[in-house]
Amino acid sequence: MPDLSFQVESVETVPFAAVPLLAFRLSVKNAVEKQAIHTVALRCQIQIDVTRRRYTADEQEKLRDLFGEAQRWGQTLRNMLWTHASTVMQPFSGSTVVELQVPCTFDFNIAATKYFGGLEDGDIPLCFLFSGTVFYESADRPLQVAPISWEKETKFRLPLSMWREMMEIHYPNSAWLCLRRDVFDRLHRYKIQNGILTWEEALERVIPADAEVTCP
8 A cells, every 4th residue: 555755845936827826846755666656636734833933022913813912822822724725646656746736815804814914024834734545556456546644744834925925926015805795885885975086095084094003
């Protein structure tokens, strides 16, 4: 039976993609070196390992919406699910390299985006958990099927600068926020009734740029 191990070698942004897209270069090795692997239907759960980095006072303040007061972080900091990804691997024996593409959202209602946006610099610690199905050959049977256990995992640190540069390409000098329908309708009516041309100006009327915003 195949015994696959996984390691993320590198990551890069996918140029000219319709949406923000990261491509993780994944090294896959079979402990049974000469075994012929026909294909692998690979699934991956990617978690943010939030306890594997330090946070400045400013970061703690920005992340309070996710984890509460810094004094409680010993109880509230837990791994966060970021996303799921999948790919179908080509035939190989021994080892191979595959590209795992991961779409990224800039919606600040999503916990992962709030986390990325609350960091100032450094890396984002990730944990990749693998599962799926392996189709392979053996000496006595031409084709067999075996599962990949969720125990298969690997760690990787995604540079925060890469995520920011990718988002700046797709959303230059902007952020994306999804509003509840009734809130959007009220803001829309306010914009029309006051002859305001842009959404930015409408929000600046409600919260002036020089207004002091304090946290309770």
